[in-house]
Amino acid sequence: MRRTSGVLVWLFTLLSLASAAMAQPVQRQRVQSNDPVDIYRNGKHAGELAYYLMAPAGPPRGVLLLLPGLACPAEGVFKETALAQEAARSGFVVAVPTLNNRLYLDSAGTRLLGQVLNRVAQQYPTAGRNLCLGGFSAGGQLALAYAEQLVRDSVRQTWRVKAVFGVDPPADLANLWQRGQRDIDRNCSALLVRGGQSTLKTLGDAFGGSPEQVPAVYQQYSAFINTSPTGGNLSQLAATPVRVYCEPDMAYWRWHLCATMQLEDLNAVTLRQLVDCLQRQGNTRAEYIETTGKGKLKGRQFPHSWSIVDAPECVQWLQTCLSR
Structure with a gap:
């Protein structure tokens, strides 16, 4: 795989750090x-590989691995959402x-990711492999x-995946390519056009072509x-x-980016399909959570952000999954 070129896409370039107090x-x-x-x-510390760790307030019950968005500093996760603080208070090593x-x-x-988890396990052996x-x-x-x-390598891997969540993720990379192509063709916003061009170049260089040319590669690397x-x-x-989780605020994006944007240009449609697909396979614990008016960044409306997650409620859900 060739490495990612440039700062990737449209929405991600708009992100900056929000401020919040750290409890731990x-x-x-x-x-x-x-x-x-x-x-x-x-x-x-760009140029080095590391991880930021928040210790649990009491005896460790499990590990919560949180991954930042594209080009977002890892340390910013602790400021953009209270998930780490809430989880640490509930016994998670974050x-x-x-x-x-x-x-x-x-x-x-x-x-x-494997190196990080192995080090965390060595530092907190009583957290188990949850x-x-x-x-x-x-x-x-x-x-x-x-x-x-x-999960696929569970025979070889000792970690037990208890739960996983995504906050407005582009889970289907073939769909992301197609959206990037639509942004270019529509030519409604210079930002969207540049983002679409960056998306096509990044995925095309990495995977060797479009989803039509190399569908198996897109399936290999897409979560869905x-x-x-x-x-x-x-x-x-x-x-x-x-x-x-997602907050498909069409009015916001039409006002700020392009008046002709459609719901299919956001992650919401794909995320609904993802959950429907899991439920058809018998997963009764797959949830699509859509919010309204919760997306904030630096106190201003921004629907593509960590803030759409109700941190205390999410951590309560994780605790329930941990105890199963």
Whole structure:
């Protein structure tokens, strides 16, 4: 796989850090002094691979791995959402790795996540191997994909995936390509056109072509493929609690980006399909959670953000999944 080129897409370039108080101290643990394949950028320590860790307030019950969005600094996760603080207060060891320059989980990303989890397990052996995963935007796609890998390799892997969630993730990369092409063809917004061009170049360079040219490669790296009856890799999560969150505020995007945008240009349609696909396979714990008016960034309306997740309620759900 070739590495991701440039800052990727449309929405992700709009993100910046929100401010929130941290209830627990955050430790930075270095994993590797260099980043030879450019899987992390924009953080305070870009060029190194590491993870940020928040210790549990009491005896550890499990591990929560949170993945940042594309080009979002790992340390920013602790400011953009209260999920880490709420989880730590509830007994989770929270780890946020420096992985923010991929839409797809390649060998370098998989290796870093494995190294992070192994170090956390050594530091907190009493936490067991109970793992919950979550991620925002591109990080949500990676969280779902990594959960699928761990479940598929459960004979070899010792981690037990208890739950996984994605916050407005582009889970179907073939669909993301098609949306990028529509943005270019529609030529409604310079930002969307540049984002579409970046998407097509990034995925085309990485995968060797379009979804029509190399469909098997898109299925291999997507957490979900709608054209497959079982969702492609998604079938691995048929017995795992899964949540996807989104806030499809069409009025916001039509006002700020393009008046002719449609619901199909957002992640919401794909995420509904993802949950429907899991439910058809018998997963009664797959949930699509749609919010209204919760998306905020620096106090301003922004529907593509961590803030659409009700952190206390989400952590309560994770605790329930942990106890099953």
